Amino acid sequence: MVNWRRQGCAFVTTVSMAAFLLSGCGTATSNASGQTPDTKSIKNQQSDPIRGGDLQLDMSQDIHSIDPAVAEDVLSDEFVQSMYDQLVTYKGTTNDIVGDVAQTWDVSSDGKTYTFHLRKGIHFWNGDPLTAESYIAEFERMLNKNIASPGESLIDPIIQGSTAYHDGKSTKISGVTAPNPYTLKIVLTKPEPFFLNILSMHFFVGIDPAWIERVGDAAFGLDKPMGTGAFELKSNTNNVAVLTRNPHYFQKDEHGNQLPYLNQITFTYNNNTELDAMRFQRGETAFLGFNTRGIPSSAYHQFVSNPNLKQDILTSSAGTIWYMGLNVQQQPFTNVKVRQAVEYAIDKPLIVKLLENQDTVANQPTPPGVFGHVDDLPSDVNYAYNPQKAKELLKESGVSLPIRAKFYSSNDPSTLQIINQIQSDLKAVGIDISPEPTSWGTFLTLNAKGNQASFLIDWNQTYPDASDFLYTLLNSSEQPANNSTMYSNAQVDHWLDEAQTDTNQQDRANLYKQVTVQVMHDATIVPLYYGKYIYAIQPWVHGYYINRNLEEDPLAHIWVDSSHQ
Structure with a gap:
C-alpha cells in the first residue's frame, strides 16, 4: 500500500x-x-x-x-x-x-x-x-x-x-x-x-x-x-x-x-x-529506509528473489492499521447486522497475499506491540472469513438484497487492487459497492467531512498506546475528521475518557479490552491488515x-x- x-x-x-x-x-x-x-x-x-x-x-x-x-x-x-x-x-x-x-x-x-x-x-x-x-x-x-x-x-x-x-x-x-x-x-x-x-x-x-x-x-x-x-x-x-x-x-x-x-x-x-532501487543495487546509496519509504514495490520481487539482495533486507512490524470504515449514519451501514456481515465477507488472508505477504491480517484497531492490544479477543468478535455467515446476517438484517453503497479510497494501483478484491468478496454475499477513487489528498479532505458511506483508509501510530487508535478513531468527540465512521457509543466514550486519565496501567488495559470488544461487536471498523517496514541496508x-x-x-x-x- x-x-x-x-x-x-x-x-x-x-x-x-x-x-x-x-x-x-x-x-x-x-x-x-x-x-x-x-x-x-x-x-x-x-x-x-x-x-x-x-x-x-x-x-x-x-x-x-x-x-x-x-x-x-x-x-x-x-x-x-x-x-x-x-x-x-x-x-x-x-x-x-x-x-x-x-x-x-x-x-x-x-x-x-x-x-x-x-x-x-x-x-x-x-x-x-x-x-x-x-x-x-x-x-x-x-x-x-x-x-x-x-x-x-x-x-x-x-x-x-x-x-x-x-x-x-x-x-x-x-x-x-x-x-x-x-x-x-x-x-x-x-x-x-x-x-x-x-x-x-x-x-x-x-x-x-x-x-x-x-x-x-x-x-x-x-x-x-x-x-x-x-x-x-x-x-x-x-x-x-x-x-x-x-x-x-x-x-x-x-x-x-x-x-x-x-x-x-x-x-x-x-x-x-525504480531509480532508487537501481542505485542501491549499484552500491551508490546506503539504504532504502525511511528516506525512500523502504524498498519500492516495483523492485520488491527482485529483492526477495535475489540471494545477494535478500540478505540486505531488514523488516519490522509497524504500528499501522488499514481498515474499511463503515459509516453508521449512512445507509445501508446504519444496520449493525449489515456491518457484521461485511466483517465476515472479506477474505483478509487473500488481501495480504495480494500484497506479497508484506503485511499481516488484522483483527482489531490496535496493532500488536502497542499497549492495549487484546491478545485474547473473544471468538464472536474475532471475525474470520465466512461468507455463509455473512449471508445469514444479511438475511437477519431484513434489508433487501442486493445492498448498494459507494466505496471511497485513493486511486493508487495497490489500493485499487485491494478495492477490487473487497468488491468481489462483498458482491458474492449480496453487497454491491461502487468504488469512488480519487487522489490521496482529495480523498482525505472528503473523508474528514464524515459523509462517506464506506471507505478504505489507514491510521499510523503516533505513540505506542491504544488511545492513539481507539480514542482517536472511535470517540464521538473526534467526529468527523478522525472518527469518520461517525461511530458514537456513550459507554465506549466513557471507557475511553477514563483510560485517558487513569494512571494505573492494568486498569487502562482492562478498559481498552472492553472498548475493543464493544467496537468490534458494533463493527464500524473492518480491520484488514497491519503494516510492516521492509528496508534494504x-x-x-x-x-x-x-x-x-x-x-x-x-x-x-x-x-x-x-x-x-
Whole structure:
C-alpha cells in the first residue's frame, strides 16, 4: 500500500511502510508499556564503530519544512529529528522512554506535574546555550495561531493555560515554567499516562528564539535552522540537502564514543522509485529506509528473489492499521447486522497475499506491540472469513438484497487492487459497492467531512498506546475528521475518557479490552491488515535499526566500513 494517515497529516510511501527511527539516547526511567517491536529490526550491529565517512542517500520527496513546529510530512521530520533534541526519546528498538536533553524527571503523585532536570553545557550550533526557556519558546510557537502547528492539538487543552495562550487571552502559558535555567516544569489540566510519549515527538524540541527572530520564520523553515542535534544543515538547494556532523554534539554511545560517527550525509530528491532501487543495487546509496519509504514495490520481487539482495533486507512490524470504515449514519451501514456481515465477507488472508505477504491480517484497531492490544479477543468478535455467515446476517438484517453503497479510497494501483478484491468478496454475499477513487489528498479532505458511506483508509501510530487508535478513531468527540465512521457509543466514550486519565496501567488495559470488544461487536471498523517496514541496508552500513515510534533513520548511530569512507 502507498498511503499513510496520521494525526491530521497525510503521508505518502511506496510499499506500505515508513520509518520511525531513533537518533538520541539518555538515562532515565522507562514507561510501563515498553516492548521490543521486532528482534529483526537491527542490521549490522557491531561494537567497534569507525568514525568518519560520508553517505549518499536518495529521498522520495522534497522537503516541505524543517521548522519543528510546522514539519508534518515524514521526510521533513527526518531532518528535524537529526538537527534538534527533545526532552525525552525512545531507547533503541523499544517503547522505553529515556532522557535526551532531560537527564531525569519527576512526576507528581496526581500525575499532573512533570519536572524535567536538563543537562547543562548544551549549545546551539551558533554557541547560544540550550535552556528550559528554549523549550518554552517551542511550546509557545506550537500554540501560536499564526504558526498553525499541526501538533497544537497534542498539548491544547491538556497543558494548563494552553487554550488561553492559543486564544490570545494570555501572554504566557501558565502551565509551562522555568524555575531556573535548567529546570522545566509542565503542569497538566488532568493526568495523561502517555504524556512522555507525546513529548518524544519531533514537535517538542529546544529552539533558539533569538535566532528565529533574526532570520524570520520562512528562512528558519527552509535553509536557516538552528539546533543542537547531531547534524547541522550545510545546504538545502536544488533538490539536494546536505547535513554535516555537529562536532560539539553532547550525546555519546554506550562505549563512550561521541556521536555522530559520520562526517556528512547528502540527500538527493528523486521521485523515481525504480531509480532508487537501481542505485542501491549499484552500491551508490546506503539504504532504502525511511528516506525512500523502504524498498519500492516495483523492485520488491527482485529483492526477495535475489540471494545477494535478500540478505540486505531488514523488516519490522509497524504500528499501522488499514481498515474499511463503515459509516453508521449512512445507509445501508446504519444496520449493525449489515456491518457484521461485511466483517465476515472479506477474505483478509487473500488481501495480504495480494500484497506479497508484506503485511499481516488484522483483527482489531490496535496493532500488536502497542499497549492495549487484546491478545485474547473473544471468538464472536474475532471475525474470520465466512461468507455463509455473512449471508445469514444479511438475511437477519431484513434489508433487501442486493445492498448498494459507494466505496471511497485513493486511486493508487495497490489500493485499487485491494478495492477490487473487497468488491468481489462483498458482491458474492449480496453487497454491491461502487468504488469512488480519487487522489490521496482529495480523498482525505472528503473523508474528514464524515459523509462517506464506506471507505478504505489507514491510521499510523503516533505513540505506542491504544488511545492513539481507539480514542482517536472511535470517540464521538473526534467526529468527523478522525472518527469518520461517525461511530458514537456513550459507554465506549466513557471507557475511553477514563483510560485517558487513569494512571494505573492494568486498569487502562482492562478498559481498552472492553472498548475493543464493544467496537468490534458494533463493527464500524473492518480491520484488514497491519503494516510492516521492509528496508534494504548495505552490508557496509552498520548500526541501522528501526524504532517504529519515531520518524527517522538513525543517522546519529550509523557508521560505515573504512573501505567505504
